[in-house]
Amino acid sequence: MSLTSILSAEAIDKALKECQAPESFDHKKFFQSCGLSSKTAQEVKEVFRILDDDNSGYIEEAEFKFFLQRFKPDARILTDKEAKSLISAADNDSDGKIGCEQMLISRVSTHCLRCFL
């Protein structure tokens, strides 16, 4: 299972292009551009499993650093600052990692400031 079986390659390219410059990554814009924002809960779960490289059930900071490369192998590595802000966007319990439920909960609460997707 790869991300391109869930998201279109064109949408991924577009999303990656928008955040090519270091420190320009905006997760909301990215998830919208790559099409993840409009995916079903089941599809988001599959994406989550792909991003959770070590199958720990959580996406940790180290995995977020290589987040863009999961979408395309030649994409850049996120800066520490970007990886941290990506986590804090959905990390409601401040344990420094994101669980699948957190990813989904933050997705549905669109009025929440911490909305992830």
Ligand SMILES: [Ca+2]
């Ligand atoms: Ca993990």
